[in-house]
Amino acid sequence: xxxxxxxxxxxxxxxxxxxxxxxxxxxxxxxxxxxxxxxxxxxxxxxxxxxxxxxxxxxxxxxxxxxxxxxxxxxxxxxxxxxxxxxxxxxxxxxxxxxxxxxxxxxxxxxxxxxxxxxxxxxx
Numbered sequence: 001x002x003x004x005x006x007x008x009x010x011x012x013x014x015x016x017x018x019x020x021x022x023x024x025x026x027x028x029x030x031x032x033x034x035x036x037x038x039x040x041x042x043x044x045x046x047x048x049x050x051x052x053x054x055x056x057x058x059x060x061x062x063x064x065x066x067x068x069x070x071x072x073x074x075x076x077x078x079x080x081x082x083x084x085x086x087x088x089x090x091x092x093x094x095x096x097x098x099x100x101x102x103x104x105x106x107x108x109x110x111x112x113x114x115x116x117x118x119x120x121x122x123x124x
Contacts, residue, residue, distance in 0.1 A: 038114065045110035048103045055100035062093035 066089030072080045
């Protein structure tokens with residue numbers, strides 16, 4: 001019968017001195033802080049809304065190209081109607097829809113940054 005295994009002992013860890021002092025932190029950045037409140041952001045938001053509208057127009061155009069109505073007539077009484085779906089245009093429509101949604105969300109963000117955010121006074 002084998003003896004139960006004991007736990008493995010860890011080797012001694014060498015405790016090296018840790019550096020301290022001002023050398024640990026990078027120097028303060030002398031550049032002024034970037035301003036978020038820029039009225040030009042409203043123009044960027046408007047351009048993004050126009051691009052989103054074009055993307056929505058592209059969604060409808062791609063979807064219409066991706067779905068085709070097929071009608072087959074046998075004789076005078078039998079008519080078969082079906083729809084054929086093409087994956088490429090439908091995938092393009094979905095992609096353009098996602099792009100339009102992202103553009104609208106970013107346009108809202110741009111408008112809010114153009115209007116709401118103002119420079120705060122530094123605390124003494």
